[in-house]
Amino acid sequence: MTISEENYIKVIYHLSLVSPKGVNTNAIAGMLETKASSVTDMLKKLSEKDLVSYQKYQGVSLTENGLLSAKMIVRKHRLWEVFLVEKLAFNWDEVHEIAEELEHIKSEALINKLDAFLGFPAFDPHGDPIPNEKGVIQKVNKLLLSEAELNREYFCIGVKDSSSEFLKYLDKQKIALGSTFKVIEKESFDDTLTVEVNSQEKIISNKIANNLYVQ
Amino acid sequence: MTISEENYIKVIYHLSLVSPKGVNTNAIAGMLETKASSVTDMLKKLSEKDLVSYQKYQGVSLTENGLLSAKMIVRKHRLWEVFLVEKLAFNWDEVHEIAEELEHIKSEALINKLDAFLGFPAFDPHGDPIPNEKGVIQKVNKLLLSEAELNREYFCIGVKDSSSEFLKYLDKQKIALGSTFKVIEKESFDDTLTVEVNSQEKIISNKIANNLYVQ
DNA sequence: ATAAAAATTTAGACAAAACTAAAAATTAAT
DNA sequence: ATTAATTTTTAGTTTTGTCTAAATTTTTAT
Numbered sequence: 001m002t003i004s005e006e007n008y009i010k011v012i013y014h015l016s017l018v019s020p021k022g023v024n025t026n027a028i029a030g031m032l033e034t035k036a037s038s039v040t041d042m043l044k045k046l047s048e049k050d051l052v053s054y055q056k057y058q059g060v061s062l063t064e065n066g067l068l069s070a071k072m073i074v075r076k077h078r079l080w081e082v083f084l085v086e087k088l089a090f091n092w093d094e095v096h097e098i099a100e101e102l103e104h105i106k107s108e109a110l111i112n113k114l115d116a117f118l119g120f121p122a123f124d125p126h127g128d129p130i131p132n133e134k135g136v137i138q139k140v141n142k143l144l145l146s147e148a149e150l151n152r153e154y155f156c157i158g159v160k161d162s163s164s165e166f167l168k169y170l171d172k173q174k175i176a177l178g179s180t181f182k183v184i185e186k187e188s189f190d191d192t193l194t195v196e197v198n199s200q201e202k203i204i205s206n207k208i209a210n211n212l213y214v215q
Numbered sequence: 216m217t218i219s220e221e222n223y224i225k226v227i228y229h230l231s232l233v234s235p236k237g238v239n240t241n242a243i244a245g246m247l248e249t250k251a252s253s254v255t256d257m258l259k260k261l262s263e264k265d266l267v268s269y270q271k272y273q274g275v276s277l278t279e280n281g282l283l284s285a286k287m288i289v290r291k292h293r294l295w296e297v298f299l300v301e302k303l304a305f306n307w308d309e310v311h312e313i314a315e316e317l318e319h320i321k322s323e324a325l326i327n328k329l330d331a332f333l334g335f336p337a338f339d340p341h342g343d344p345i346p347n348e349k350g351v352i353q354k355v356n357k358l359l360l361s362e363a364e365l366n367r368e369y370f371c372i373g374v375k376d377s378s379s380e381f382l383k384y385l386d387k388q389k390i391a392l393g394s395t396f397k398v399i400e401k402e403s404f405d406d407t408l409t410v411e412v413n414s415q416e417k418i419i420s421n422k423i424a425n426n427l428y429v430q
Numbered sequence: 431a432t433a434a435a436a437a438t439t440t441a442g443a444c445a446a447a448a449c450t451a452a453a454a455a456t457t458a459a460t
Numbered sequence: 461a462t463t464a465a466t467t468t469t470t471a472g473t474t475t476t477g478t479c480t481a482a483a484t485t486t487t488t489a490t
Contacts, residue, residue: 004447025468038448040469045446057455057468088328098322105316113303219477240438253478255439260476272438272485 001051003104006073007032008042009051010103012062013070022059071135076111077103078124078131083114085125092125093167126167127158127177127213145181146191146209154181154214161211173202181214216266218319221288222247223257224266225318227277228285237274286350291326292318293339293346298329300340307340308382341382342373342392342428360396361406361424369396369429376426388417396429 001009011031015023025043029036047054051066062070080102084095105111112133115121122138123129131137140157148154156179159166170176175197184201185194191206216224226246230238240258244251262269266281277285295317299310320326327348330336337353338344346352355372363369371394374381385391390412399416400409406421 002446026466034447035449036468037450037470041447084325088325088332090324090328094324098320098325101320101322102317105313107313107316109305109309110299110303110313113305117303217476241436249477250479251438252440252480256477 001069005042005046005049005051006069006104008039008046009062009066009070010073010077012052012060013067013074016061020061022061024059028060068135071131071137072111073103075131075135076105078128079111079114079118079121081124081126082118082121082130086118086121091167091171092162093164093171095125096162096164123158125177126162127156128162140215142213142215144210145183145193145195145204145212145214146206148181148183148214150183150186152182155179156181156212157215158213159211160213166211169208174198174200175212181212216284220257220261220264220266221284221319223254223261224277224281224285225288225292227267227275228282228289231276235276237276239274243275283350286346286352287326288318290346290350291320293343294326294329294333294336296339296341297333297336297345301333301336306382306386307377308379308386310340311377311379338373340392341377342371343377355430357428357430359425360398360408360410360419360427360429361421363396363398363429365398365401367397370394371396371427372430373428374426375428381426384423389413389415390427396427 008028011028012023015027015031019027025036025039028039032039043052043054043060046052046066047060050063051069052060053063054060077099080099081095084090084098085092090098115133121130129138129140142157144160145154145156156175156177158177159170179198180196182196183193184196187193191209193204193206193209195202195204223243226243227238230242230246234242240251240254243254247254258267258269258275261267261281262275265278266284267275268278269275292314295314296310299305299313300307305313330348336345344353344355357372359375360369360371371390371392373392374385394413395411397411398408399411402408406424408419408421408424410417410419
């Protein structure tokens, strides 16, 4: 697979988690910052290679082959992110772009040795699960902070948006994976939350609460 | 720079160490397993970008820009090789191809943090020096085993040929960086050496002796 | 010094992956 | 149920890096 093909497969994978019926051409184009016509061209090629099943105008989904390939790319991406944060002392908001490049390094021995070196981590620095050597992904119960019940204790276990801007905001607010959350009050007008984070009271907008996973 | 451009710059760098007057089109084509006409095309492009100085039919050499770029690529390659051997437990004959991919990862922060993580190593697993952040390469006195004097103690400090075949042969012969060498006898007919390696007597062909650096 | 051989460059073509503009199919709206 | 809007595909180009074949320059050998 070329790097370009891998990027398409990865994007189709992520989109198909949200819309399992079939992924739109335009949605793919949006994620890859390319044009719909380019996507159509590539879908034909990926279909030839039995990585996606594609019917004109009907959207696209991954074949078994394509799904496994996608999971291996995601595995590589997330393992490299762990390496960058745990071993090279990068901050969690700095690793995405570098991992986007590292995920295309081909060697399977490399990624399995890296996995062992890191101690077979189950989650990446943003709380996303890391597929194992076979592509199996551990399923985790989680909910958005915006869906949390009042006056119950939760732990932050992940972020939905892992953009640098959002992560830097969390750093500023001293919110990290493992932080404890208790929702004190929910403002019905705009869904703003009053939350006790690590025993400190904070006001948290609905947009933020919609991008924090808790348990 | 594209990956292809980087590969050309790197090959020109390595060839210019052997023939400093100017590197031949055919030599580049040979190293990159491509055709001379493709090389000519690329030399024009690299010349446009002020990475090489190139005059039709007269061979090519790196500009200051090109030289620094080449050294940075070599730096990345060798640091990744150290990582693969020291941290991921690869054997020294397995790392070249993987490092050929890793050397094209762009982030400067990455490579400097990797350098620090590895403890600022001066040499890669084959004994080749690692350029520092500025591109400075430590100069080392070394000679080939084939040029060694009789009955003097030497240490193995590097290999000239770092092909997997040669390195595996050295593993089999229990020769590694740091091994001690004393040449007992030189057969004048074919230059075969009788050598004491780590206090054990061995017969070593001229071809082998021409690919081992000692000090 | 000139002819033959070797090396290099030019010219024209191709594949991959992108693009623009136009056409076709699907979906939404009256 | 048509029409309008949106989405998707097709057709034709472009760019990058490669190729082959032919032409040119340089080097080697007589």
